[in-house]
Amino acid sequence: MEIRQVGIIAGKEFWDRIRNRWVLAVALVFTVFALVIAYFGGAQQGTVGFRSIEFTIASLVSLVIYLIPLIALVLGFDAIVGERERGSLDLLLSMPITRFELLLGKYLGLAAALAFSTLAGFGLVAVVLSTQLSMNALFHYFGFMLSSVLLGMAFLSLAVMLSVFASDRTRASGLAIALWFFFVLVFDLLLLGALVVTGGQYGGEIFPYLLLLNPADVFRILNIFSLEEVRTLYGLATVFPGRLAEPWLLTLVMLAWIAAPLGIAAWRFRK
Template sequence: MQLQPILTVATKEFHDRIRNRWVLAVALVFAVFSLVITYFGGAQQGVVGFRSIEITIASLVSLVIYLIPLIALLLGFDAIVGERERGSLDLLLSMPITRLELLLGKYLGLATALTASMIGGFGVVIALLFGKIGARGLYHFAGFMFSSVLLGLAFLSIAVLLSVIARDRTRASGLAIAAWFFFVLVFDLLMLGLLVGTGGSIGGDAFTWLLLLNPADVFRILNVFSLDDVRTLYGLASIVPPALGNPLAMGAVMLVWIVAPLLLAQWRFKS
């Protein structure tokens, strides 16, 4: 495996997103939604305006869990199957580039575009709130941003895997939407149903390990345990043992969610 072909493909993918203004559009979406939630997230309690970095992060966690997986899946679902459908995949593979290099280049370019859009959007929030949150708040918000990037990269890996598996773009888009519904909406309902259906016999550590099967829940746990006030706002604080509040441990789990789908995609792409 050589680095130059990977960087060439990645640069092309990133420049394509810049030219079609995808990065700017997504950054604008993140900025607008983040600012609205930051200033109006407490309106239902009769409070408007910035309250604290803890409350802000707690509110933004819900936004990120719904929005970032959807954007990442829509960004990467046609990474491979789109080239195959356009007839350009065979042309690319006829050049001095391996399937692994092509796959990694596609992923790296899309990941760079996704990361740039998120940092740009959240960066607007930091710029506007810097005088109110101080150095400590900036540290916690930076951690939140980093975990958000990891979540986006995890779902981008899943999108690339689906793009390799699907036979056409229509099926790939359907699989991407189905994956979003499963991980963001259905999974937690299944866990709740399992907990209630078994009368609570499956709980404690067993229930916690099941939550690690969903990158969205890993992200939630990572941010719930990052701040004391945020733990209080989420019911997960009464379920998840403090051992999993270690940011390094949860970060490692997120890395597994990034790498594992890519390994599966490479295995499938080779066959």
């Protein structure tokens, strides 16, 4: 593999997103949402203003879990199928570049754009709040930022995978939306439904493991379990065993969620 070729493709994808202000727009969305949540998140409870980092992170997690998968899927769904449909893929592949290098370059460039806007958007909030945050709070907030990046990478990987499989852009966009519905809305309901139907008798033990099959859930657990106050808030602690809640283990699961779809995409795209 020639890293240089991967870098050229990644560089083009990244700069394309900088130039068309995609990165700026997404970063602004994150900043505005995070600030609004930090200052007005407690309005329902009758308080306005920054309360605590735990509370802010818990609210942000709920937001990010909807927003980032959607943004990542929209960003990546036409990575390959778009080039194929426009007719520019043949020219690219006639260059001294392998199909894997092209795919990896596309992914890394888009991932860099998404990571950059995520870190810039939420990072700006950290700067604004920095005077009110302890070192410990900052540490948790950075953990939240990094896990948000990982969540984005995982869904981007899924997006790139379906952009390899889909025969045209329309289908790819439909699949992207379907994937979002499944992981963000349907998956938890299905698990919940299964628990209710079986009266909680079956599946209770494998339930935590099933949660690992959804990167959005992994992200939720990753953030919620790192915070005492939040853990009780969600009541998840009762169903999720502590030994699975190790941040390093959950991070590994997240990395697997990045690598696996990309690996399948590379396998499918090799010819």
